[in-house]
Amino acid sequence: MHGYVGDLSLEQQNVLNEFRKRLTKVIQPKDLKDDYYLLRWLRARDFEIDEAEKMIKKSMIVRKEMQLDTLVKNYKTPEVIQKYYPGTFFGYDKSGSPILILRSGYFDRRGLLQSVKKDDIFTYGFYVMEKAKILCQQQSKKLGRTIESITVIDDMEGFGMKDMYKPAFTLFSKLVPLFEDNYPEMMKNIYIINTPRIFYIAFGLIKPFMSEKTKSKIQVLASNYKSFLLDYIDSNQLPKALGGELVDENGDDYCSTKICPGGEIPKSYYLSELSTDQITDDFTTVTVNRRDSLKLQYDIVQPITTIKWKFRTDRHNIAFGVYKEIAEDDGTTNQVFVVPLLRRDCNTLLEEGSYICRECGKYVLYFDNTYSWVNSKKLLYDIQLVSPCDQDSKDLYYSISE
Numbered sequence: 001m002h003g004y005v006g007d008l009s010l011e012q013q014n015v016l017n018e019f020r021k022r023l024t025k026v027i028q029p030k031d032l033k034d035d036y037y038l039l040r041w042l043r044a045r046d047f048e049i050d051e052a053e054k055m056i057k058k059s060m061i062v063r064k065e066m067q068l069d070t071l072v073k074n075y076k077t078p079e080v081i082q083k084y085y086p087g088t089f090f091g092y093d094k095s096g097s098p099i100l101i102l103r104s105g106y107f108d109r110r111g112l113l114q115s116v117k118k119d120d121i122f123t124y125g126f127y128v129m130e131k132a133k134i135l136c137q138q139q140s141k142k143l144g145r146t147i148e149s150i151t152v153i154d155d156m157e158g159f160g161m162k163d164m165y166k167p168a169f170t171l172f173s174k175l176v177p178l179f180e181d182n183y184p185e186m187m188k189n190i191y192i193i194n195t196p197r198i199f200y201i202a203f204g205l206i207k208p209f210m211s212e213k214t215k216s217k218i219q220v221l222a223s224n225y226k227s228f229l230l231d232y233i234d235s236n237q238l239p240k241a242l243g244g245e246l247v248d249e250n251g252d253d254y255c256s257t258k259i260c261p262g263g264e265i266p267k268s269y270y271l272s273e274l275s276t277d278q279i280t281d282d283f284t285t286v287t288v289n290r291r292d293s294l295k296l297q298y299d300i301v302q303p304i305t306t307i308k309w310k311f312r313t314d315r316h317n318i319a320f321g322v323y324k325e326i327a328e329d330d331g332t333t334n335q336v337f338v339v340p341l342l343r344r345d346c347n348t349l350l351e352e353g354s355y356i357c358r359e360c361g362k363y364v365l366y367f368d369n370t371y372s373w374v375n376s377k378k379l380l381y382d383i384q385l386v387s388p389c390d391q392d393s394k395d396l397y398y399s400i401s402e
Helices: 010-022 035-044 049-066 068-074 081-084 109-113 117-145 166-182 195-211 212-216 226-229
Strands: 087-092 099-103 150-155 186-191 218-220 282-287 293-300 304-311 318-327 333-344 351-357 361-369 377-386 399-401
Touching: 010 035, 010 049, 035 049, 049 166, 049 333, 068 081, 068 117, 068 186, 081 117, 081 318, 099 117, 109 117, 109 166, 117 150, 117 166, 117 333, 166 212, 166 333, 186 195, 186 226, 212 218, 282 293, 293 377, 304 318, 304 361, 333 351, 333 361, 333 399, 351 361, 361 377
Parallel strands: 099 150, 150 186, 186 218
Antiparallel strands: 087 099, 282 377, 293 361, 293 399, 304 351, 304 377, 318 333, 318 361
């Protein structure tokens, strides 16, 4: 297979050598020496070195801003995700790659989106991918050879009309490219099983947001999927329900004490709806016109400054995210979103959040209504800027509205 260690054309080897030189001051020395690591970024951009360089530079900024290197160690999974998200790493395939088993047919998408903020879902997604990296590193050390990708088994049994929930598809459309851009070539195989007819409608809705490389790794398996999986995974690494031999301590053939079965999320986890007493006189009121946006720019001159926000709209949602402006060597400016740009249901829930600016620079809180052809949005917001030593914010920052 071209583009991999041991199977590079002369042209690809030359590109790899040049890529390594360009990244001397961008990535860690251990990664700079790792051909497997560098080639993942090059394959993701078809060995277009300029595009691969932009991709990895942007990803390194995201890693630093979101502290991804310590996420697995420091992250506390929200209880509702821990109890009801039906996805777990379980076993290894015959080549040593970790296996992620998903029971998407029993995933309460609507309930989860009403129980946590969308940013929490993004953070958990990063947590899963960081955990996958660590498992691959552990396997590489154990086996004495490089393991750089994972196998996914996605069980769609139970998927039905209740799962055709538009906000979940919208969120998925944002998640996929984000993970593709920060974890290139991490998916080795994606096996989808027990697919009802309606699955193909859902799949048609999400396919446009996947890269061709990701789509090429997806296989929708027929009813004989158990024998197919055993060609690639030993039986002692699979639950009995999937053709393996493992059961849990309760005799459950899906090992439900280890692989979360999902299920409907109790309404007790739902976030409280917006009430009028959640708005105070301190909130600034503006109108964001249809097809328009609002940018609040902050020049942060002291590291470890926290930006806190609260906002709501009188009706209809609005998109919100936070980006950092990065000056490139060629004089251009790049925008790197450190808080994903997502439509926020702030007409029903008060949107609250914060971001720690670990480096000085320009950070922009971006309210986006450009997608709305009809509705202007009345936006009420409160922004607080807190220094690490609680100095007067007026001495530390200034804001410019655009």
